[in-house]
Amino acid sequence: METHDFYKKQKTCLQVATNVTEQHRHVSRAKRGQILGHLRGFRGCTVWFTGLSGAGKTTLSFELEAYLIQHGIPAYSLDGDNMRTGLCKDLGFSKQDREENIRRVAEVAKLFADAGQICLCSFVSPFAEDREVARRIHKDSDLPFFEVFVDTPLEVCEQRDTKGLYQKARKGIIKGFTGIDQLYETPENPELVVKTVNATVEESTMQVVDMLRENGIIPLLQEENSSVPELFVPSYRLVSAEEEAASLPKLNIETLDLQWLQILSEGWAYPLKGFMREDQFLQTIHFDCQLNGRETINQSIPIVLPLSTFDKNR
Numbered sequence: 668m669e670t671h672d673f674y675k676k677q678k679t680c681l682q683v684a685t686n687v688t689e690q691h692r693h694v695s696r697a698k699r700g701q702i703l704g705h706l707r708g709f710r711g712c713t714v715w716f717t718g719l720s721g722a723g724k725t726t727l728s729f730e731l732e733a734y735l736i737q738h739g740i741p742a743y744s745l746d747g748d749n750m751r752t753g754l755c756k757d758l759g760f761s762k763q764d765r766e767e768n769i770r771r772v773a774e775v776a777k778l779f780a781d782a783g784q785i786c787l788c789s790f791v792s793p794f795a796e797d798r799e800v801a802r803r804i805h806k807d808s809d810l811p812f813f814e815v816f817v818d819t820p821l822e823v824c825e826q827r828d829t830k831g832l833y834q835k836a837r838k839g840i841i842k843g844f845t846g847i848d849q850l851y852e853t854p855e856n857p858e859l860v861v862k863t864v865n866a867t868v869e870e871s872t873m874q875v876v877d878m879l880r881e882n883g884i885i886p887l888l889q890e891e892n893s894s895v896p897e898l899f900v901p902s903y904r905l906v907s908a909e910e911e912a913a914s915l916p917k918l919n920i921e922t923l924d925l926q927w928l929q930i931l932s933e934g935w936a937y938p939l940k941g942f943m944r945e946d947q948f949l950q951t952i953h954f955d956c957q958l959n960g961r962e963t964i965n966q967s968i969p970i971v972l973p974l975s976t977f978d979k980n981r
């Protein structure tokens with residue numbers, strides 16, 4: 668988006684009232700986190716599901732909400748259909764109304780996130796600049812924002828037609844329906860793309876869980892912590908992992924390296940997720956352990972992959 672356009676769009680976020688001063692509360696996020704749930708700590712953020720009607724946004728958001736709550740992590744879902752019967756009931760589906768819808772929802776999501784909830788938003792949000800406004804609203808408040816593109820092809824959504832809306836749109840009964848006679852702008856840099864074709868709801872949900880875990884939002888949960896976490900690629904990620912692997916530089920390894928790879932992938936060298944980096948190597952050499960957050964884990968054997976200077980430089 669051009670900077671000029673972005674600021675034009677930001678107009679919707681500008682304050683109209685004058686003589687209004689921001690009031691600063693006394694409770695810090697860290698303090699708030701201490702009393703939230705049994706997995707204490709501030710985890711406030713927003714996960715923004717975007718995609719066509721029928722893509723799976725609501726299903727994933729509700730499934731994730733249930734998962735998080737079950738694990739003692741505060742979460743709350745805001746859904747398009749639900750918001751449009753309350754706070755946004757004065758809005759339709761024109762470009763301007765969708766823009767205002769997303770702005771209002773993003774402001775509400777920000778408040779939930781600021782209160783320490785993982786706020787799960789499922790909105791078609793078809794326009795990139797509106798999603799960018801939602802992201803900016805969070806960024807300005809220093810809150811993590813994760814855009815999740817629920818990437819389900821139009822044909823599949825139309826076949827699902829969970830609410831019979833595509834049929835109505837095709838007949839012209841509904842005008843301005845996303846994907847039929849209104850545009851859906853595909854996200855260019857989402858934090859995560861979830862493809863729901865040939866994937867169960869649970870598998871797709873776990874993709875989002877993994878992303879939140881990788882970003883430190885969800886901690887390694889107690890029961891998962893007690894077993895050795897394996898690093899094998901789950902079946903639902905196989906195709907994309909193979910594609911990614913094919914695009915990476917290649918290196919020939921020896922049988923011994925392969926055996927270490929096996930040990931790493933089976934989780935026996937937890938918390939290592941691969942051959943040691945310099946800092947991990949130094950921790951082992953100097954302290955016989957690996958630091959993982961606040962815990963230290965014994966690791967006296969360096970697990971490294973020897974490289975020639977030629978390979979290092981290419």
Ligand SMILES: Nc1ncnc2c1ncn2[C@@H]1O[C@H](COP(=O)(O)OS(=O)(=O)O)[C@@H](OP(=O)(O)O)[C@H]1O
Pocket residue numbers: 719720721724725747748751760764765766768769789790791792793830832841842843844845
């Ligand atoms: N014209 C048109 N286009 C798209 N969707 C329509 C339309 N009319 C009604 N609906 C129903 O409203 C839900 C979308 O609302 P949203 O608030 O998510 O839309 S937006 O983000 O403001 O674009 C959407 O919900 P989901 O199917 O869950 O996506 C539809 O059920």
Ligand SMILES: Nc1ncnc2c1ncn2[C@@H]1O[C@H](COP(=O)(O)OP(=O)(O)O)[C@@H](O)[C@H]1O
Pocket residue numbers: 718719720721722723724725726727789827829862863864866867868869871
């Ligand atoms: N992997 C998946 N993830 C999410 N939904 C899926 C998946 N596979 C099939 N579905 C189905 O697709 C439909 C998605 O509907 P819904 O969640 O209402 O979509 P949206 O909120 O995007 O309009 C549901 O019937 C759901 O069971």
